[in-house]
Amino acid sequence: MHKDGSKKWSQNWHATFPGTILSHLLPSKMRITCDIDITNRLLPSHNMKKPVRPMRAQVSIGKKPGNGPMKNGTLYMMVCTAKDKNGTKYLIKDNVEQIFAKYVNEGRATIRFREPDQDICISKADSLQLKNFLSVLRLAMQGKTPENTTLSMLAPASAKNVERPKSKLIILSRKEYPITTDFPSSLEYLQISQCKMKRIDSRIFKLHKLKIFDLSNNIIEDIPGDFGKLPELQELRMNINELKSIPGSFFLKENLQNKLCLLDLSNNHIRVLPLQICELRNLVNLKVDSNEIEHIPPTIGRLKKLKFFSAAKNKIRVLPAGFLRLQLENVDLFDNPFESTNNVVQSSQVIGLPSLMECCARSIRKQRVAYSRDVLLPHLCQYLDSARQCWCGNFCFQCSLRYVTRVILSQISVTVTAINLTGDKSVPVEGFLCSPQCLANFQSNPHAYWRRR
Ligand SMILES: [Zn+2]
Known part of the structure; x- marks a missing residue:
């Protein structure tokens, strides 16, 4: 019946104001979807109420069907839930005792009615929509409707609007x-x-x-x-x-x-x-x-929040020195073809002087100068990319000394899975040394490095 009414209403409007755009003047649907919790203030158990899960609901303001769209009908608030799709209507004028809207920005508000003696607690609403809704409700309390808006008839909620959104x-x-x-x-x-x-x-x-x-x-x-x-x-x-x-x-x-x-x-x-x-x-x-x-990235130590790392059954032969910067809860490197040698640098090995190109490249990496293939020849970029980091923090290239040392995984992780069936928990770690001075420091105490970081 109200459908016919609004059709007639819009025809009338067109006849009166030909050519005007009607959309913003059509009866608007003032409704929100939210969670609600209804408490009856008269029940003696009201203050001892066990927490119940709020229901998904559609709450709307409008006129009871049957009043006729052009008639300035009485406004009601209607609450529809999955159990009560047809909705319960609450008279608004002279019947709203109070609106609690302190947390409206969080999508929460409570509306207290006189008849029946109920508090309707709204939560999980869109805060903007809720603000708008409450301002219409306040007008309706005084028997007014918002300017330029005609509120539509109250209609039962569709199932979609009262079902909890699927997560x-x-x-x-x-x-x-x-x-x-x-x-x-x-x-x-x-x-x-x-x-x-x-x-x-x-x-x-x-x-x-x-x-x-x-x-x-x-x-x-x-x-x-x-x-x-x-x-x-x-x-x-x-x-x-x-x-x-x-x-x-x-x-x-x-x-x-x-x-x-x-x-x-x-x-x-x-x-x-x-x-x-x-x-x-x-x-x-x-x-x-x-x-x-085959390789774990040398910069893996930058993953400061990493707590659980597992790379069992891969082809890792040696771990980068940066791996030892991790502070893990659990590490699993079972069944990798780790190098068995413990090739700590021999005292006979020396580090020569870096070439001019290496000096430039070391400096570019140290100063964190940005480079890309747009500004440098590809082979220079590749060269810069191949930098290794010495345990002193400096970068080095060919003019460096590789060392491999064995480290017990419990130094970096609370719990450790053995790397093979014999129960070995140590892994080869590869690092580089950039200068004779770093070599001398390393030789005097190869394990100082792990403690320093
Ligand atoms: Zn160094």
């Missing part, structure tokens, strides 16, 4: 994969496993609330460049896939640098861990077991 979705077979429907935009946890998925669906990169993304057990070959579009991503599991490499640019996405805590790339075919992985400054847990990795 978790687990898909474990192709059959369950949404093809014709969208992924709910409220998802925070998404697992798609055992689906033989080859590429990551681009629709997923629109899920702005996604925190945990589990793509384990598929056949994904590439990491797309879209991960920068997931601003909340904290955990990414891509174990048991077909990844052969990870682009360095993946680790340069600002959101991942700031938020990513867990990265699981185990059981793939990755050969190189890009240097840029050391830019993930919030990474706590890194798993790269069962790949084909």
